[in-house]
Amino acid sequence: MTAIRGAGQLVFGSSSPDCDEIGPFSSWRFAKLGFVSLNGTNVIGLGYSGKTVRLNANVRSSFLNPIKAMEDSTTASFTNTNDCAAAFSSGENLHQMLTVRKSTNIAWHKSSVEKFDRQELLQQKGCVIWITGLSGSGKSTLACTLSRGLHLRGKLTYILDGDNVRHGLNSDLSFKVEDRAENIRRIGEVAKLFADAGIICIASLISPYRKDRDACRALLPEGDFIEVFLDVPLQVCEARDPKGLYKLARCGKIKGFTGIDDPYEPPLNCEIVLQQKGGDCVSPSDMAETVISYLEEKGYLQA
Numbered sequence: 001m002t003a004i005r006g007a008g009q010l011v012f013g014s015s016s017p018d019c020d021e022i023g024p025f026s027s028w029r030f031a032k033l034g035f036v037s038l039n040g041t042n043v044i045g046l047g048y049s050g051k052t053v054r055l056n057a058n059v060r061s062s063f064l065n066p067i068k069a070m071e072d073s074t075t076a077s078f079t080n081t082n083d084c085a086a087a088f089s090s091g092e093n094l095h096q097m098l099t100v101r102k103s104t105n106i107a108w109h110k111s112s113v114e115k116f117d118r119q120e121l122l123q124q125k126g127c128v129i130w131i132t133g134l135s136g137s138g139k140s141t142l143a144c145t146l147s148r149g150l151h152l153r154g155k156l157t158y159i160l161d162g163d164n165v166r167h168g169l170n171s172d173l174s175f176k177v178e179d180r181a182e183n184i185r186r187i188g189e190v191a192k193l194f195a196d197a198g199i200i201c202i203a204s205l206i207s208p209y210r211k212d213r214d215a216c217r218a219l220l221p222e223g224d225f226i227e228v229f230l231d232v233p234l235q236v237c238e239a240r241d242p243k244g245l246y247k248l249a250r251c252g253k254i255k256g257f258t259g260i261d262d263p264y265e266p267p268l269n270c271e272i273v274l275q276q277k278g279g280d281c282v283s284p285s286d287m288a289e290t291v292i293s294y295l296e297e298k299g300y301l302q303a
């Protein structure tokens with residue numbers, strides 16, 4: 001087991017990082033999904049063929065200074081949803097426009113009790129630990145072990161597990177690319193609220209697209225989104241197959257299963273990589289300790 005600390009990234013595990021995309025779609029250029037804000041109108045948008053909509057966010061006050069959609073180096077800016085719709089529909093290979101913000105005439109109400117006060121009370125800093133990886137990579141196990149470890153240290157956590165949230169808030173969403181994007185967007189927004197409450201929010205979901213994860217990162221202040229990649233090879237996940245889903249996917253009974261006939265894009269520059277390769281098995285508690293050490297070092301376990 002090794003822990004390698006690079007520029008802002010912690011790699012921990014039994015082998016070297018493998019950043020290849022997983023699955024038969026790995027060489028595709030997918031339409032890029034993300035959250036695009038258009039002069040106060042938040043839209044989950046997409047890139048046109050081969051072009052990427054990039055996010056440029058003022059993360060501390062995103063409700064006042066919305067995220068701007070940038071295509072290449074040009075900022076896309078729209079004054080109303082009609083302009084936006086026209087712009088999107090005129091693009092070639094338009095796949096889908098997902099959610100247009102419909103709330104108007106709304107104002108932000110400040111409270112006399114702020115994040116700072118809540119953090120003082122809790123003696124910790126609110127943040128989001130975003131665990132991404134294939135089904136069966138150990139996300140839920142790590143989330144629970146981490147939550148327990150922090151709880152024992154007197155720290156308040158809350159887990160947002162993809163599977164669990166899909167039982168309620170996100171029960172209307174499928175595993176189509178745009179529904180996954182909406183699933184991740186909603187969980188990102190909820191996680192942001194938890195972090196604002198001063199809580200260490202642990203989000204564990206496949207979140208297979210970089211763009212969706214990056215859009216969630218852009219919702220939070222610098223440093224408060226800690227992306228943890230469970231780098232476990234497909235073969236290992238498939239051998240585990242605790243729910244029998246890989247077996248169903250292999251025989252075509254589940255379509256669009258991540259890693260089988262749906263893509264997974266590994267993070268390129270996340271904060272922590274936890275590797276599980278070859279015969280060496282890193283235990284969930286060792287993995288959790290790595291994350292806790294990171295939080296300690298970055299000052300999240302004190303106000």
Ligand SMILES: Nc1ncnc2c1ncn2[C@@H]1O[C@H](COP(=O)(O)OS(=O)(=O)O)[C@@H](OP(=O)(O)O)[C@H]1O
Pocket residue numbers: 134135136139140161162163166175179180181183184204205206207208243245254255256257258262
């Ligand atoms: N098509 C397909 N692809 C991937 N996963 C599938 C699919 N259908 C059902 N499941 C089950 O749903 C869990 C993943 O939900 P997530 O919300 O984490 O997925 S995503 O982030 O929206 O991609 C995932 O749970 P985990 O195994 O805990 O990852 C699966 O149990």
Ligand SMILES: Nc1ncnc2c1ncn2[C@@H]1O[C@H](COP(=O)(O)OP(=O)(O)O)[C@@H](O)[C@H]1O
Pocket residue numbers: 133134135136137138139140141142240242281282283284
């Ligand atoms: N670090 C680990 N080493 C070995 N097995 C693990 C580890 N973490 C999880 N597992 C096992 O792998 C399977 C999938 O774990 P789970 O947490 O449900 O993954 P995910 O939430 O990513 O689908 C479970 O059977 C679990 O016991």
